[in-house]
Amino acid sequence: MTDIAAITAAAERLKSHARRTPLLESPFLNELAGRRVLVKPECLQHTGSFKFRGAWSALSALDPEVRAKGVLAYSSGNHAQGIAYAAARHGVPSVIVMPEDAPALKLANTRALGAEVVTYDRVGGESREAIGQALSKERGLTLIKPYDEPMVIAGQGTTGLEIAEQAAELGVTTGDVLVCCGGGGLTAGVALALEAHAPQMRARPVEPVGFDDTKRSLIAGEILSNDRPSGSICDAIVTPAPGLLTFPIQQRLCGPGIAVTDNDALRAMAQAFLRLKIVAEPGGAVALAAALYHTDDIQGDAVVAVVSGGNVDPAQFSKALATLE
Amino acid sequence: MTDIAAITAAAERLKSHARRTPLLESPFLNELAGRRVLVKPECLQHTGSFKFRGAWSALSALDPEVRAKGVLAYSSGNHAQGIAYAAARHGVPSVIVMPEDAPALKLANTRALGAEVVTYDRVGGESREAIGQALSKERGLTLIKPYDEPMVIAGQGTTGLEIAEQAAELGVTTGDVLVCCGGGGLTAGVALALEAHAPQMRARPVEPVGFDDTKRSLIAGEILSNDRPSGSICDAIVTPAPGLLTFPIQQRLCGPGIAVTDNDALRAMAQAFLRLKIVAEPGGAVALAAALYHTDDIQGDAVVAVVSGGNVDPAQFSKALATLE
Missing domain, CATH: 3.40.50.1100 (Rossmann fold)
Structure with a gap:
């Protein structure tokens, strides 16, 4: 809470x-x-954006050994950049699940900030939550949700x-x-x-x-x-x-x-x-x-x-x- | 100094x-x-712009009785806005001498901030210093130069x-x-x-x-x-x-x-x-x-x-x- x-x-x-x-x-x-x-x-x-605050807060609160394995986020863009930059400054990997129709600038920036970007079809009804959870399990990444966290x-x-x-x-x-x-x-x-x-x-x-x-x-x-x-x-x-x-x-x-x-x-x-x-x-x-x-x-x-x-x-x-x- | x-x-x-x-x-x-x-x-x-710093510094350093008579400035725009706003916040009048070809936004903003604007022909060679000094003498205004002050x-x-x-x-x-x-x-x-x-x-x-x-x-x-x-x-x-x-x-x-x-x-x-x-x-x-x-x-x-x-x-x-x- x-x-x-x-x-x-x-x-x-x-x-x-x-x-x-x-x-x-x-x-x-x-x-x-x-x-x-x-x-x-x-x-x-x-x-x-303000998203860096939440991203830094979440990453800095993780157990260092857990954090070292990397983090994962799904985001329309600003949370993605916040997580990518907070992860880079912590020296840990990040994977970001983003809608393929997100603004080009946000996709490019997230990659440039050091994150691996995985895209999905928002309009076609793919669930970012499902994709995120699968990746999280597969690679030992900690999922950091954009708001319900x-x-x-x-x-x-x-x-x-x-x-x-x-x-x-x-x-x-x-x-x-x-x-x-x-x-x-x-x-x-x-x-x-x-x-x-x-x-x-x-x-x-x-x-x-x-x-x-x-x-x-x-x-x-x-x-x-x-x-x-x-x-x-x-x-x-x-x-x-x-x-x-x-x-x-x-x-x-x-x-x-x-x-x-x-x-x-x-x-x-x-x-x-x-x-x-x-x-x-x-x-x-x-x-x-x-x-x-x-x-x-x-x-x-x-x-x-x-x-x-x-x-x-x-x-x-x-x-x-x-x-x- | x-x-x-x-x-x-x-x-x-x-x-x-x-x-x-x-x-x-x-x-x-x-x-x-x-x-x-x-x-x-x-x-x-x-x-x-940074000009508000110099404007506030100059106005706040004036003797209150002198300041109350008002201030005058010649400026291509940013000093003008700084002086106009600093004068308004001190509750004293300001007169600004500006080139007539200054950006429309700067002329409008200076007026909106409460200053009286007097324009001159920069390209034609009119001297803003001469105009400023004459106005200063005429109305008892204190001239606040944009940088040599x-x-x-x-x-x-x-x-x-x-x-x-x-x-x-x-x-x-x-x-x-x-x-x-x-x-x-x-x-x-x-x-x-x-x-x-x-x-x-x-x-x-x-x-x-x-x-x-x-x-x-x-x-x-x-x-x-x-x-x-x-x-x-x-x-x-x-x-x-x-x-x-x-x-x-x-x-x-x-x-x-x-x-x-x-x-x-x-x-x-x-x-x-x-x-x-x-x-x-x-x-x-x-x-x-x-x-x-x-x-x-x-x-x-x-x-x-x-x-x-x-x-x-x-x-x-x-x-x-x-x-x-």
């Missing part, structure tokens, strides 16, 4: 390995949103520890913390950290329209799935359903979910470029999109938005810039 | 007002350059204090620190900070080809001017000649200058996008361009490059992304 003690311990293991990303603010975004918008740019984290949730939660501290430094101790949500590892981890260190702040999951499984599950009070496996440009946060470990945490601690359109994600990417000078990927921009364009769904004088990743192809980024014209 | 005591005092005044930007590194850039490349992303500073140099030097500390945390205490150089305020300030806190590190100015007045002046041992007032996409660092205050500091402390092409600046912007997830403007990318593409001009296992600003129009940024194709 992941609790605040596990997150604090993860923060200790991540020290001088993960980056402490800053908390950014722009008067232009504040004006656009009608309230203060504090942005946690995890695109600046190693490998370009206590040490991964603990690592992602360190983002929340930093938000609590950095927001307080900027005079903000109450309000919503909007989190880009796929399987819910980051959202659950941040929610636990806030519960302990910023009890008047509340995590809220943000998802793409049509892939708002977490939002609907929170309303229904039970885990619901998405109708389709893909179809949003926000590929990094398209997952079938909330996790078995992450959902109960979100149910206990999170505020209502918000769903944003792909076009709003593109517009938020453009604002992040223009006003914060950071590169956000579509799935990494949905929380900022909610902060900027769903202002009626939010209360209070300030909101925090996590930009969870920045691994975007130049062509996609140019489309975002085109929304400024 | 600016010395390390003035920089340390400026750092104290900037505390909790300027951002402490992180020091970034990417295994991909390290491989490209053949050595470790540590990047100081001042594009993440308030107003999108001790409190501005002190503020920019705080970048160097952070580099010395953050590089040491990453195990780097020797090597070149490449600095995007216009009038030399940032370069001189960083050089002074390194002299005191990282004596085995050395600042080196980087400029656009054709506008390498500082490089040539350092070789000649005297202040030389550029032939033309404009003509590079690196508008932020195109200045007529090294400053009277900044040049002697650079002469005493800096290594040889490096000149890079506009195209190398665009390629470096693309790498900053791809590998660091930050937005660099052309003039802000020349130091990174030198680190990545002038590797033979650099010695040692590690180099630091300052990305000095990120205020770039989307169209220009798209041109940089096109270099990746």
